[in-house]
Amino acid sequence: MTRKTTSPLLSVRNLTVSFGGPDIVDDLSFEIGHGEIVALVGESGSGKSVGSLAVMGLLENADIRGSACLAGAQGAGGDTELVGLPARQMRALRGRRISMIFQDPLSSLDPLQTIGSQIREVLRAHTPLKGPALRARAIALLEQVGIVDPEGCLTLLPQRLSGGMRQRVMIALAIAAEPDLLFADEPTTALDVTVQAQVLRLLKGLRDQTGMAMVFITHNLAVASAIADRVIVLYAGQVVEDAPAEVFFRRPAMPYSRALLSAAPRLEAVMGGYGHLEAPRGQVPSPGQRGTACRFASRCDDVREGVCLAAMPPLVSIAGPGETNHTVRCARWEELAP
Amino acid sequence: MTTAVLSVRGLSKTYVQRKGLLGAVKETHAVRNVSFDVGRGEILGLVGESGSGKTTVGRMAMRLLEATSGQVVLSGTDITAYSQARLRAVRRKMQLIFQDPSASLNPRQTIGRILRTPLALRGIDNDQEILETLALVGMSPDSLNRTPAMFSGGQRQRLSIARALLMQPELLVADEAVSALDVCVQAQVVNLFVDLRDRLGLSVLFIGHDLAVVGVVSDRVGVMYRGVLVEVARTADLFRRPRHPYTAQLLAAAPRHGAPLPPEPAPSQVSRAAEGCVFASLCAHMTSECLSRQPDLSEVGPAHQSACLRTELHLGGV
Ligand SMILES: Nc1ncnc2c1ncn2[C@@H]1O[C@H](COP(=O)(O)OP(=O)(O)OP(=O)(O)O)[C@@H](O)[C@H]1O
Numbered sequence A: 001m002t003r004k005t006t007s008p009l010l011s012v013r014n015l016t017v018s019f020g021g022p023d024i025v026d027d028l029s030f031e032i033g034h035g036e037i038v039a040l041v042g043e044s045g046s047g048k049s050v051g052s053l054a055v056m057g058l059l060e061n062a063d064i065r066g067s068a069c070l071a072g073a074q075g076a077g078g079d080t081e082l083v084g085l086p087a088r089q090m091r092a093l094r095g096r097r098i099s100m101i102f103q104d105p106l107s108s109l110d111p112l113q114t115i116g117s118q119i120r121e122v123l124r125a126h127t128p129l130k131g132p133a134l135r136a137r138a139i140a141l142l143e144q145v146g147i148v149d150p151e152g153c154l155t156l157l158p159q160r161l162s163g164g165m166r167q168r169v170m171i172a173l174a175i176a177a178e179p180d181l182l183f184a185d186e187p188t189t190a191l192d193v194t195v196q197a198q199v200l201r202l203l204k205g206l207r208d209q210t211g212m213a214m215v216f217i218t219h220n221l222a223v224a225s226a227i228a229d230r231v232i233v234l235y236a237g238q239v240v241e242d243a244p245a246e247v248f249f250r251r252p253a254m255p256y257s258r259a260l261l262s263a264a265p266r267l268e269a270v271m272g273g274y275g276h277l278e279a280p281r282g283q284v285p286s287p288g289q290r291g292t293a294c295r296f297a298s299r300c301d302d303v304r305e306g307v308c309l310a311a312m313p314p315l316v317s318i319a320g321p322g323e324t325n326h327t328v329r330c331a332r333w334e335e336l337a338p
Numbered sequence B: 001m002t003t004a005v006l007s008v009r010g011l012s013k014t015y016v017q018r019k020g021l022l023g024a025v026k027e028t029h030a031v032r033n034v035s036f037d038v039g040r041g042e043i044l045g046l047v048g049e050s051g052s053g054k055t056t057v058g059r060m061a062m063r064l065l066e067a068t069s070g071q072v073v074l075s076g077t078d079i080t081a082y083s084q085a086r087l088r089a090v091r092r093k094m095q096l097i098f099q100d101p102s103a104s105l106n107p108r109q110t111i112g113r114i115l116r117t118p119l120a121l122r123g124i125d126n127d128q129e130i131l132e133t134l135a136l137v138g139m140s141p142d143s144l145n146r147t148p149a150m151f152s153g154g155q156r157q158r159l160s161i162a163r164a165l166l167m168q169p170e171l172l173v174a175d176e177a178v179s180a181l182d183v184c185v186q187a188q189v190v191n192l193f194v195d196l197r198d199r200l201g202l203s204v205l206f207i208g209h210d211l212a213v214v215g216v217v218s219d220r221v222g223v224m225y226r227g228v229l230v231e232v233a234r235t236a237d238l239f240r241r242p243r244h245p246y247t248a249q250l251l252a253a254a255p256r257h258g259a260p261l262p263p264e265p266a267p268s269q270v271s272r273a274a275e276g277c278v279f280a281s282l283c284a285h286m287t288s289e290c291l292s293r294q295p296d297l298s299e300v301g302p303a304h305q306s307a308c309l310r311t312e313l314h315l316g317g318v
């Protein structure tokens, strides 16, 4: 039998997460290909972090349903179902095959251990490196993420680093074992644009060299456009659009995606204090108040009562024959297409 | 001439650290000789790399941090030497908004209690103004009975802005105030600042690292590098026709919609000289003179100042 190279690395099916109350993440389905960089965007509270943490097995007291299937390591075969995986097996996968850069870098570094001992710990757990080779790898990692004095940095405690430096250390820890899949939750938000560009080049370079796939969570659409092959938009716990990046930025199909793009300030449109950004009115419905119709309806300029409020629009494929997959959740997508 | 709401002159901050008991003394020049004005009803943006001293400048301007040297003048009054007691009277006129709104909202108090405190300081005890301010920041009156934990990050940021506005400040220092917000809420808050400037004549020192956001909201923009204010100009002039090589490099590094990643800048050719221009080691336009002294900010065009010896340079912007 020939090996199917097109099968995804991660396949999330109907993932639903709640914390005893209403569903926070609701019937989430998407795929990440080998070596693919996917930007996960969407309003604050839409479930980007909770969904990722659920796949990583890092949510406590959560009720998780559905499936998240990780394809076997190259050549090893055998898929792993991550939902419900026993904690011991999950720990063995985490760091080595799937890894995460957390949204809050302070809370995820041990304040009592030097940067050096935290990096060595990860390298010992996931690689055969020892002694001078281990130290050399730790230094190389810090250099890779743009730390100017890597040897000095090894001896420091986290509190001695600026926010931007901590963020870079977090990235070094997450990529130390060259995982197959990296969840990066707002990894460049605390960084100035120069370091941000450096980190984006680094992450993209890693993908090119090692084939690491990445889920890149961000509010910054310019950053998403610089790094992503594909964009997935979440709104109120659901996928509302999933499109190749180049298609998404040219002609987004879902009204909420369009609202996001017009709210984002653009460097080319410097307005010198006379700016007015197009903010959509109203707010995202909270998890208990999402209703049964299109969840964007109360804010949508294109809403039509009979069509949009009748039922929840399904996620439908709108790609033409031969085109890359493109799905959208909008009852009027066809009429509204440019 | 109208007086500036905030005028800082020659502000510097040097941190001195000693390594061990008898170890060598290490000096960090966090801010060096920075001067600028924020006019009435003006939004001045401040950008620059991480650690360049933006927050330090903002805190010194509010006298929350003692300057090593330099002057802070608020609406014509030199407050540099004011005692804490005298400062208390003027502090209401300047409000600071942080990146993290939790810092200014007590989690155990209701929003109503939090917002009534500034009014009590002004001797007012009805909710009329609170309700108007809530409307101004796009929040509903029923927010008053809730605690901060019941709001999303963006809503909390708007509430902390409401709290600051109720002090009736003349100057707001917004330090990364919109950085953590998603684009929709960020757009609402940015529009709010511009609106308050136009309607109430509010002055804002707007610190940020997203150049697109700063470009939208600011009348003028200053650029900092390693503690030095290297360029100040009207926003469009600065973005389209930068005159300092660091500004040009910063603009080139910013991500754009639909554009590929900018290429890696060329590695440094010379090592850093302690005396010379702060940017010399990374500058493509460096000459031997640049290694001998740090140039002062000087006029290079209408309302356009740059701290680069090569005043003839005209660089590519966005
Ligand atoms: N442990 C928890 N218990 C209950 N609710 C939670 C918990 N963690 C998150 N939530 C809720 O789940 C929703 C989704 O949160 P999540 O952190 O995934 O949002 P996000 O899309 O990552 O937003 P942001 O862009 O602000 O980081 C929010 O309404 C949040 O309040």
Ligand SMILES: Nc1ncnc2c1ncn2[C@@H]1O[C@H](COP(=O)(O)OP(=O)(O)OP(=O)(O)O)[C@@H](O)[C@H]1O
Pocket (backbone or CB within 6 Å): A162, A163, A164, A192, B015, B028, B030, B048, B049, B050, B051, B052, B053, B054, B055, B056, B057, B209
């Ligand atoms: N208490 C301190 N002791 C020693 N150095 C300090 C102290 N506080 C700040 N610094 C240094 O002063 C410099 C300026 O810091 P500041 O926080 O003003 O930078 P910033 O421009 O606001 O950076 P960012 O964009 O990361 O917020 C940095 O090099 C920082 O390490």
Ligand code: SF4
Pocket (backbone or CB within 6 Å): A254, A255, A256, A294, A295, A296, A297, A298, A300, A301, A302, A303, A304, A307, A308, A313, A329, A330, A331, A332, A333
């Ligand atoms: S389904 Fe209707 S309300 Fe929802 S996004 Fe589409 S047009 Fe707008």
Ligand SMILES: [Mg+2]
Pocket (backbone or CB within 6 Å): A048, A049, A050, A103, A185
């Ligand atoms: Mg999140």
Ligand SMILES: [Mg+2]
Pocket (backbone or CB within 6 Å): B054, B055, B056
């Ligand atoms: Mg700062």
